[in-house]
Amino acid sequence: MSYQFDWSQVWQHRDLILDGLLVTIALSVAALVxxxxxxxxxxxxxxxxxxxxxxxxxxxxxxxxxxxxxxxMYVWYMALAFLRLPAxxxxxxxxxxxxxxxxxxxxxxxxxxxxxxxxxxxxxxxLRPWQVxxxxxxxxxxxxxxxxxxxLASQLVKDSSLASVIAVAELSYQAGAIEGQTFxxxxxxxxxxxxxxxxxxxxxxxxxxxxxxRARRPIARIADA
Amino acid sequence: xxxxxxxxxxxxxxRDNLPFLAAGFAMTLRLAAVGIVGGxxxxxxxxxxxxxxxxxxxxxxxxxxxxxxxxxxxxxxFVCYFAIPALAGYRTTAVAAASLxxxxxxxxxxxxxxxxxxxxxxxxxxxxxxxxxLTRWQAFRLIVLPQALRRIIPPVFSQxxxxxxxxxVASVIGVRELxxxxxxxxxxxxxxxxxxxxxxVTYLVVCSGLSLVGRLLDARLSIRT
Amino acid sequence: xxxxxxxxxxxxxxxxxxxPVLRDCSLAVxxxxxxxxCGPSGSGKSTLIKTVNGLEPYQSGSVRFDGEEVGAxxxxxxRLRARIGMVFQxxxxxxxxxxxxxxxxxxxxxxxxxxxxxxxxxxxxxxxxGLTERAEAYPADLSGGQxxxxxxxxxxxxxxxxxxxxxxxxxxxxxxxxxxxxxxTALARDGMTMVVVTHEMGFARKVADRVVFMDEGRIxxxxxxxxxxxxxxxxxxxxxxxxxxxH
Numbered sequence: 181m182s183y184q185f186d187w188s189q190v191w192q193h194r195d196l197i198l199d200g201l202l203v204t205i206a207l208s209v210a211a212l213v214x215x216x217x218x219x220x221x222x223x224x225x226x227x228x229x230x231x232x233x234x235x236x237x238x239x240x241x242x243x244x245x246x247x248x249x250x251x252x253m254y255v256w257y258m259a260l261a262f263l264r265l266p267a268x269x270x271x272x273x274x275x276x277x278x279x280x281x282x283x284x285x286x287x288x289x290x291x292x293x294x295x296x297x298x299x300x301x302x303x304x305x306x307l308r309p310w311q312v313x314x315x316x317x318x319x320x321x322x323x324x325x326x327x328x329x330x331x332l333a334s335q336l337v338k339d340s341s342l343a344s345v346i347a348v349a350e351l352s353y354q355a356g357a358i359e360g361q362t363f364x365x366x367x368x369x370x371x372x373x374x375x376x377x378x379x380x381x382x383x384x385x386x387x388x389x390x391x392x393x394r395a396r397r398p399i400a401r402i403a404d405a
Numbered sequence: 406x407x408x409x410x411x412x413x414x415x416x417x418x419x420r421d422n423l424p425f426l427a428a429g430f431a432m433t434l435r436l437a438a439v440g441i442v443g444g445x446x447x448x449x450x451x452x453x454x455x456x457x458x459x460x461x462x463x464x465x466x467x468x469x470x471x472x473x474x475x476x477x478x479x480x481x482x483f484v485c486y487f488a489i490p491a492l493a494g495y496r497t498t499a500v501a502a503a504s505l506x507x508x509x510x511x512x513x514x515x516x517x518x519x520x521x522x523x524x525x526x527x528x529x530x531x532x533x534x535x536x537x538x539l540t541r542w543q544a545f546r547l548i549v550l551p552q553a554l555r556r557i558i559p560p561v562f563s564q565x566x567x568x569x570x571x572x573x574v575a576s577v578i579g580v581r582e583l584x585x586x587x588x589x590x591x592x593x594x595x596x597x598x599x600x601x602x603x604x605x606v607t608y609l610v611v612c613s614g615l616s617l618v619g620r621l622l623d624a625r626l627s628i629r630t
Numbered sequence: 631x632x633x634x635x636x637x638x639x640x641x642x643x644x645x646x647x648x649x650p651v652l653r654d655c656s657l658a659v660x661x662x663x664x665x666x667x668c669g670p671s672g673s674g675k676s677t678l679i680k681t682v683n684g685l686e687p688y689q690s691g692s693v694r695f696d697g698e699e700v701g702a703x704x705x706x707x708x709r710l711r712a713r714i715g716m717v718f719q720x721x722x723x724x725x726x727x728x729x730x731x732x733x734x735x736x737x738x739x740x741x742x743x744x745x746x747x748x749x750x751x752x753x754x755x756x757x758x759x760g761l762t763e764r765a766e767a768y769p770a771d772l773s774g775g776q777x778x779x780x781x782x783x784x785x786x787x788x789x790x791x792x793x794x795x796x797x798x799x800x801x802x803x804x805x806x807x808x809x810x811x812x813x814x815t816a817l818a819r820d821g822m823t824m825v826v827v828t829h830e831m832g833f834a835r836k837v838a839d840r841v842v843f844m845d846e847g848r849i850x851x852x853x854x855x856x857x858x859x860x861x862x863x864x865x866x867x868x869x870x871x872x873x874x875x876x877h
Binding site: 503527529532533534535536537538539540543546547551552555608628630 | 679683685707708709710711712713714717718720722723724725726735736739740742768769770771779784785788
């Protein structure tokens with residue numbers, strides 16, 4: 181093998197890498213929050229008794245998740261360029277619309293997995309419909325889908341790398357910039373691969389070790405079986 | 406479609422560039438086909454290795470799966486296009502690198518589906534097979550594997566659809582598939598609304614079609630218990 | 631050879647970790663004999679019969695089937711198992727195959743019969759257990775009693791010299807128990823060697839030559855059926871019988 185390793189160039193540009201990492205984290209969090217909210221709403225609609233509601237939710241899910249994330253981003257950044265949205269916001273919008281479809285589908289399945297008797301029993305005990313949802317159905321549904329939601333969150337972090345194509349200066353973008361200056365191809369891309377893996381591991385570590393999240397896993401396993 | 410209808414539905418800019426866009430679309434389908442076929446074979450192999458618990462090999466397979474699942478597709482493509490050729494000292498093309506990247510990427514996800522499918526087959530069935538005089542290998546091949554593969558049709562097809570969407574990322578390393586061609590046409594014509602919308606609708610139709618195939622196949626082959 | 635017992639267990643011991651499951655179990659079953667094994671749950675009866683076809687390994691003692699040591703290193707277990715039919719508590723039919731294909735599978739792959747021959751034999755056996763019309767049905771579309779009858783046909787398809795039944799009626803709804811017991815009774819009348827783990831004492835009384843009573847991994851009683859039911863020798867067997875019959 182003739183390749184000469186030189187990691188010093190990567191180290192010299194550590195500030196750029198750190199900037200990129202922070203933007204990746206900021207972008208992920210900024211997209212994750214609306215993703216969960218929209219996903220919960222659409223998912224609840226999808227599990228509702230209203231036929232029109234279910235059809236609308238199904239259309240949203242199928243449309244949003246059958247278009248590539250990259251195209252979602254170009255829609256806001258290029259097709260709707262006249263709106264003059266900042267690139268970061270375009271990335272947040274693209275990620276949210278795309279990922280919320282997956283969250284919605286999970287939430288819908290989670291609600292469907294809660295035995296109907298639970299909601300009936302709650303209603304029979306005098307709770308109002310919104311109380312039945314919030315106090316009885318959601319907590320159980322979310323426990324069932326918690327592990328899958330966690331892996332969707334990791335997915336979103338990785339997907340945020342596509343924001344680099346619309347010039348959001350996150351980790352992958354900075355990697356390209358450093359590679360362009362130094363030509364240390366292998367070192368640069370291995371470094372950012374390791375950083376993404378670290379972020380993903382951090383998320384699964386958090387799920388395993390934050391009290392309250394961990395207890396939910398066995399329940400989910402029963403639901404899987 | 407008759408000419409006037411075509412004219413009414415399809416924007417002029419698309420009609421003018423149809424052969425170019427069609428070639429891009431063909432490349433999208435080609436990349437997806439290579440990824441699906443190659444990824445399924447590699448994924449099956451990795452999944453079997455994980456399941457078999459062979460001392461070193463199973464660990465290596467697990468490590469590979471963890472690393473790839475923690476890395477964004479964009480980074481996997483960069484590694485296949487820039488880093489590996491630089492390290493190993495060979496020349497590659499964007500199409501070859503993207504094909505390799507898709508196979509390596511999706512195989513890691515399919516391997517986990519294969520493994521969970523294999524684990525879902527009750528061990529009592531293997532015992533029953535052994536009791537009738539089948540060898541361990543026969544019991545695996547005739548009883549475990551066919552059931553496992555049928556059970557994982559839904560998750561496998563959702564990975565296929567995901568891969569089909571993800572072929573768009575190949576445009577970032579310069580492959581002229583649908584997204585890449587659309588961007589090139591837009592650079593010349595500057596009609597982003599029509600061009601991005603056409604790409605989005607095309608992906609929507611193809612991805613919905615592929616997931617429909619998955620659902621039909623599952624309805625035909627799924628095992629009722 | 632026909633004079634010597636077909637199945638011989640000699641001081642078989644087995645433990646999971648430090649928990650003993652079988653302690654010094656000795657048993658001989660002659661050709662054509664029907665032996666019922668009973669006892670409280672956890673007494674080791676299922677484990678005991680699974681040592682006969684090598685599905686449960688044991689730590690010491692010896693298990694011989696037709697003169698061949700089951701646990702020996704050189705034993706060709708698949709070939710040996712093809713000569714012993716086994717029926718499980720939870721049927722264990724292959725859910726991705728029709729009843730017919732369930733009965734054909736091992737004929738083709740373990741015995742090397744042609745598909746046509748296996749099919750013909752399978753259809754004949756399905757007729758024998760009264761399921762001719764259900765040959766093309768999948769297990770999910772069969773009742774529990776029908777599934778268990780298919781499982782019996784699947785075991786018989788290999789022309790076994792002995793049959794092992796591991797609580798064949800325990801997972802069945804009460805109204806289906808008899809359809810399975812009837813098939814088993816017919817099989818016994820035809821002279822099949824059978825070892826049956828069951829709580830169906832009516833079946834044992836009617837069909838069994840001998841009853842083996844197990845408790846805590848030991849064979850506590852091994853006596854002719856008539857004697858056993860007339861007066862169990864041990865207090866434990868008496869208590870067990872009174873509980874079973876009361877319920």
